[in-house]
Amino acid sequence: MFADVYAGKRVLITGHTGFKGSWLSTWLLQLGAEVAGYSLEPPSSPSNFVVLGLEKRIKHYLGDVRDRSRLKQVFEEFKPDFVFHLAAQALVRHSYKDPVTTFEVNALGTLNVLECLRTMPSIGAGIIITSDKAYRNVEWIWGYRESDMMGGEDPYSGSKGCAELISHSYLHSYFRTADSTAVATARAGNVIGGGDWAEDRIIPDCVRSWSRGEHVVLRNPRATRPWQHVLEPLSGYLWLGYHLWSRNTHAVNSSYNFGPDASVNQPVVELIRRVGTYWPNASWVVEDEGISDSPEAMLLKLCCDKALAELSWQAVLPFEETVRFTSQWYQQYYDNENADMYAFTVRQIEEYSALAGLKGLAWSSM
Numbered sequence: 001m002f003a004d005v006y007a008g009k010r011v012l013i014t015g016h017t018g019f020k021g022s023w024l025s026t027w028l029l030q031l032g033a034e035v036a037g038y039s040l041e042p043p044s045s046p047s048n049f050v051v052l053g054l055e056k057r058i059k060h061y062l063g064d065v066r067d068r069s070r071l072k073q074v075f076e077e078f079k080p081d082f083v084f085h086l087a088a089q090a091l092v093r094h095s096y097k098d099p100v101t102t103f104e105v106n107a108l109g110t111l112n113v114l115e116c117l118r119t120m121p122s123i124g125a126g127i128i129i130t131s132d133k134a135y136r137n138v139e140w141i142w143g144y145r146e147s148d149m150m151g152g153e154d155p156y157s158g159s160k161g162c163a164e165l166i167s168h169s170y171l172h173s174y175f176r177t178a179d180s181t182a183v184a185t186a187r188a189g190n191v192i193g194g195g196d197w198a199e200d201r202i203i204p205d206c207v208r209s210w211s212r213g214e215h216v217v218l219r220n221p222r223a224t225r226p227w228q229h230v231l232e233p234l235s236g237y238l239w240l241g242y243h244l245w246s247r248n249t250h251a252v253n254s255s256y257n258f259g260p261d262a263s264v265n266q267p268v269v270e271l272i273r274r275v276g277t278y279w280p281n282a283s284w285v286v287e288d289e290g291i292s293d294s295p296e297a298m299l300l301k302l303c304c305d306k307a308l309a310e311l312s313w314q315a316v317l318p319f320e321e322t323v324r325f326t327s328q329w330y331q332q333y334y335d336n337e338n339a340d341m342y343a344f345t346v347r348q349i350e351e352y353s354a355l356a357g358l359k360g361l362a363w364s365s366m
Contacts, residue, residue, distance in 0.1 A: 007032035012080035015087030048195030065109035095156035106159035125244035132189030134160035143303030182244035193230035194329020221269035278327035
């Protein structure tokens with residue numbers, strides 16, 4: 001897969017102890033990469049990073065992405081070929097409670113990673129991960145394109161818009177020559193999958209409650225999102241990394257949306273109804289939908305035509321399969337006390353890759 005570009009390469013992931021970072025670490029290990037991570041301690045308990053035993057499988061650096069000197073030390077020690085920047089404060093509701101940390105981590109943390117990339121041109125490719133919420137959301141019915149305006153209204157969205165603006169400036173100021181690192185930004189959102197236990201996310205809230213025989217409270221049941229399994233955007237990030245390493249002129253200094261087909265867009269309540277079919281006695285109640293002190297957008301989706309046209313990338317899983325992959329992972333974890341979740345996670349990566357191959361996607365067969 002991915003033309004074996006990661007085999008034997010040194011790959012550094014910021015935010016590797018998080019949900020997406022732990023899945024990306026696992027996939028890269030399967031691709032034959034030497035993986036290192038730079039992050040704070042795992043953000044939740046349980047934690048996918050701990051459940052998968054990744055501390056024993058990769059080089060594990062503890063550090064704050066806001067600490068530029070520590071980050072630079074890790075860059076210089078590990079000497080990565082690829083860098084995937086995922087470290088973030090990723091929760092909208094938390095951003096209202098702590099906007100300063102949210103802006104510092106998401107904006108200045110991105111600045112620090114870009115500065116390390118700028119001063120180490122030996123690095124082949126850098127992929128800066130932001131969010132679909134980086135766009136200024138006016139809740140129109142069509143998907144946001146990469147050229148649309150950045151900057152949301154809540155602190156989280158604003159911080160991600162800032163990260164994109166900082167990246168744009170660096171890309172066009174410092175990464176334009178043939179001997180500089182090839183860098184691009186990637187935007188995705190509303191990722192679900194096994195191993196996510198973050199607070200204030202709908203699937204983690206459900207599995208925590210249902211595993212204890214409790215009902216879950218739905219805050220915004222009518223909010224519509226492009227739900228996608230975590231492997232969907234990760235395949236996009238990895239494929240983008242290949243194109244950067246290959247110096248694809250479309251990819252270098254560019255930005256890409258990675259998201260599912262429009263048919264996957266579903267309201268929260270429909271997602272919960274489908275996931276609930278995998279859980280005996282699953283139940284939920286709707287919170288009072290009055291005015292919230294931390295409002296979230298009701299409608300948000302991306303246009304991914306650019307990724308299809310320039311990278312030949314598209315999503316693999318229909319909505320039902322996204323729900324199945326997610327639900328079966330949590331069932332395996334909660335129903336089997338001694339389950340080898342690393343092996344199960346690898347099997348899901350292999351199944352996802354096989355389905356991509358059946359669809360004829362370029363990254364799965366090169």
